Amino acid sequence: IEDMKTQGFKLEAKDIYDINNACMKDAVMLFGRGCTAELISDKGLILTNHHCGFKQIQSHSTLENDYITRGFWAMNKKEELSNPGLTVTFLRFMQDVTQDVLKGVDETMPEHERKLIVQANIDSIQKSHAGDEYVKVSVSAFYSGNQYVLFVSDVFKDVRLVGAPPAAIGKFGGDTDNWMWPRHGGDFSLFRIYANKDNKPSGYSDDNVPYKPKYVFPVSLNGIDEGDFTMVFGYPGSTYQYASSAQLKSMRDYSYPKLIKIRDTKLKIIDQAMDADPEVRIKYAAKAASISNAWKRWIGELKGYERFDVINKKEESEKAFMAWIQARGKTRHENLFAEYEALYSKQAELNLAANITSEIMLKNGIEVLTLAEKTDHHAFSTDSLKEAFQNEILTISKDYDRDTDLKIAEHLTRLYFEYMPPLYQSQKLRKLYLKSKEDPAKAMKKLFKTSIYNDFDKLSTITREANEKHLRKLKKDPAYVIASDLGTIYYKTIRPALSGINAQIDSLDRVYIKLLAEYDSTITAYPDANLTLRLTYGKVAAYAPRDAVKYDFSTTLDGIMEKDNPNIYDYRVPERLKELHKQKDYGIYARPDGKLPVCFIGTNHTTGGNSGSPVINAKGHLVGLNFDRAWEGVMSDFYYNPEICRNISVDIRYVLFIIDKFAGAGYLMDEMHLVSE
Ligand code: ARG
Numbered sequence: 001i002e003d004m005k006t007q008g009f010k011l012e013a014k015d016i017y018d019i020n021n022a023c024m025k026d027a028v029m030l031f032g033r034g035c036t037a038e039l040i041s042d043k044g045l046i047l048t049n050h051h052c053g054f055k056q057i058q059s060h061s062t063l064e065n066d067y068i069t070r071g072f073w074a075m076n077k078k079e080e081l082s083n084p085g086l087t088v089t090f091l092r093f094m095q096d097v098t099q100d101v102l103k104g105v106d107e108t109m110p111e112h113e114r115k116l117i118v119q120a121n122i123d124s125i126q127k128s129h130a131g132d133e134y135v136k137v138s139v140s141a142f143y144s145g146n147q148y149v150l151f152v153s154d155v156f157k158d159v160r161l162v163g164a165p166p167a168a169i170g171k172f173g174g175d176t177d178n179w180m181w182p183r184h185g186g187d188f189s190l191f192r193i194y195a196n197k198d199n200k201p202s203g204y205s206d207d208n209v210p211y212k213p214k215y216v217f218p219v220s221l222n223g224i225d226e227g228d229f230t231m232v233f234g235y236p237g238s239t240y241q242y243a244s245s246a247q248l249k250s251m252r253d254y255s256y257p258k259l260i261k262i263r264d265t266k267l268k269i270i271d272q273a274m275d276a277d278p279e280v281r282i283k284y285a286a287k288a289a290s291i292s293n294a295w296k297r298w299i300g301e302l303k304g305y306e307r308f309d310v311i312n313k314k315e316e317s318e319k320a321f322m323a324w325i326q327a328r329g330k331t332r333h334e335n336l337f338a339e340y341e342a343l344y345s346k347q348a349e350l351n352l353a354a355n356i357t358s359e360i361m362l363k364n365g366i367e368v369l370t371l372a373e374k375t376d377h378h379a380f381s382t383d384s385l386k387e388a389f390q391n392e393i394l395t396i397s398k399d400y401d402r403d404t405d406l407k408i409a410e411h412l413t414r415l416y417f418e419y420m421p422p423l424y425q426s427q428k429l430r431k432l433y434l435k436s437k438e439d440p441a442k443a444m445k446k447l448f449k450t451s452i453y454n455d456f457d458k459l460s461t462i463t464r465e466a467n468e469k470h471l472r473k474l475k476k477d478p479a480y481v482i483a484s485d486l487g488t489i490y491y492k493t494i495r496p497a498l499s500g501i502n503a504q505i506d507s508l509d510r511v512y513i514k515l516l517a518e519y520d521s522t523i524t525a526y527p528d529a530n531l532t533l534r535l536t537y538g539k540v541a542a543y544a545p546r547d548a549v550k551y552d553f554s555t556t557l558d559g560i561m562e563k564d565n566p567n568i569y570d571y572r573v574p575e576r577l578k579e580l581h582k583q584k585d586y587g588i589y590a591r592p593d594g595k596l597p598v599c600f601i602g603t604n605h606t607t608g609g610n611s612g613s614p615v616i617n618a619k620g621h622l623v624g625l626n627f628d629r630a631w632e633g634v635m636s637d638f639y640y641n642p643e644i645c646r647n648i649s650v651d652i653r654y655v656l657f658i659i660d661k662f663a664g665a666g667y668l669m670d671e672m673h674l675v676s677e
């Protein structure tokens with residue numbers, strides 16, 4: 001907090017986190033499973049990214065009611081749309097429980113014994129705080145298990161969609177501009193939290209009322225300027241600041257190149273299909289975005305490691321650390337990095353096998369197989385599991401396009417046999433492949449023709465009844481046979497072996513970080529992200545992406561007009577926005593130079609999960625909404641460099657402008673507490 005104040009922060013630590021009084025943490029929440037949102041009205045209105053709410057926006061969209069293309073604005077509370085399965089989670093309090101978790105552990109005991117004790121201790125701590133289904137209790141490891149913290153949170157399950165701009169604003173620049181600066185996306189959407197009459201969390205109910213929050217962020221009309229203090233408060237997922245060079249080498253040489261190639265292949269097929277058919281565009285929009293997102297970041301990361309010589313730098317600092325270890329005479333750890341090398345080389349093949357399986361079957365791979373594999377867990381037992389499987393069928397069939405799935409299947413099958421280590425190959429898939437003379441197209445055409453897993457009506461009838469005869473038939477279905485074989489290899493062989501090695505790596509990490517802290521505690525000043533509530537602070541700042549080029553810290557509506565291109569889907573500017581630009585009627589949202597701000601960048605160290613996080617100024621007012629990082633610095637999960645790493649935020653003035661002037665939903669602003677001091 002002292003350092004934050006030196007950098008300009010005007011408030012106290014207790015304004016951020018205080019368990020006895022309302023404070024900022026009461027207005028920040030985990031949105032869904034991997035984003036952040038914040039409260040901006042005392043009627044439960046929350047702000048998050050468009051891409052965080054995209055699944056929901058997409059799920060309410062049809063060709064007739066295409067909210068992706070046209071946007072969505074509930075004109076009153078009745079028009080808000082409910083989203084089964086969507087939750088927001090508020091931290092109630094956190095507490096260091098390291099001593100309790102490590103009770104009974106001593107440093108000399110075998111790792112598996114330690115693990116059992118730690119797990120038993122965690123279980124009993126969690127049990128002692130357990131509540132109903134609206135309370136989430138978890139204990140998270142920090143510094144690879146050198147510290148443990150308990151988190152007790154409240155989970156709200158009635159969260160309704162209130163507003164979203166058209167994708168041409170919310171996702172302007174699309175996957176082309178993703179991970180890039182200069183950026184012009186209005187990446188926001190609005191939801192509302194509902195609670196029961198006692199203001200307590202509840203499932204969806206017509207009787208629910210808007211949640212009355214303990215704290216709400218004032219929304220600033222003051223804007224930002226270069227050098228201004230900013231703080232980002234949210235739920236970053238994972239970072240790997242202390243990763244060894246061995247891990248980075250394994251990623252660079254082994255997993256990333258193949259993963260990139262697999263997703264390259266899927267994306268080419270999906271992009272073509274989306275361009276050719278507007279219905280496929282709706283169905284595949286969310287899938288394409290999620291495949292593309294990590295794919296592009298991996299490419300950027302590899303460039304970053306190369307450009308900043310990250311692996312060599314790591315190796316150098318590992319050498320210096322080793323010299324220190326030896327000087328202390330701690331010979332037990334003399335081989336630390338050699339151990340890492342050995343573990344990561346063992347891990348590489350298993351990791352690859354796991355990745356290929358999940359890319360082909362789970363992560364928007366061959367959906368016929370995804371569905372077939374789920375049968376194993378669901379369709380053959382109790383009524384409620386049968387129902388769950390019916391829901392799986394609905395989910396997949398709603399956004400399914402047979403031709404696209406088939407094409408993906410053909411290409412992924414070829415890659416499967418090219419990349420999958422023979423030891424982990426499915427013999428069932430191989431049999432089909434060989435029968436088709438090693439022609440993946442032939443093999444998959446046959447599979448798709450003979451399987452009922454792409455005949456959703458038939459499948460639904462059969463699995464709803466699921467009598468003995470049906471089950472016998474299902475068990476012979478070629479998609480089922482292959483998927484369950486893939487699943488068995490994955491769950492019974494690959495995953496257990498991989499978690500065995502990962503456990504060994506974790507133990508080594510724990511030892512390494514402990515020593516590292518003794519060696520130089522400034523290196524370990526903060527723990528890696530682990531999807532718990534964190535803050536990061538920095539400054540609004542320009543940067544130089546490459547030789548002789550400097551990027552400004554802020555973009556404007558003029559830049560959107562410069563990118564306008566009706567021939568490219570990602571760059572089609574809505575007519576209404578063009579009109580507004582012509583009129584230049586930016587009102588209170590304009591910058592001092594008269595231009596309308598859109599996005600800005602800063603030096604806050606953020607990562608995936610920080611999407612939707614509030615960007616807060618020195619006075620604690622909301623000035624932006626975090627949504628991305630800039631291309632040249634996306635290696636920051638492993639190597640954060642303040643010269644080049646930038647987080648990207650939507651300027652809150654642009655958000656307000658779109659709500660007010662573009663959408664005519666100014667009534668929402670009446671709920672907010674706007675400040676201009
Ligand atoms: N790169 C940002 C993040 O990691 C935004 C992703 C969504 N946008 C997109 N065009 N796919 O989530």
Ligand code: GLU
Nearest residue numbers: 607608609610611627628
């Ligand atoms: N877009 C990311 C997310 O959804 C945040 C950007 C980042 O990875 O830094 O969480």
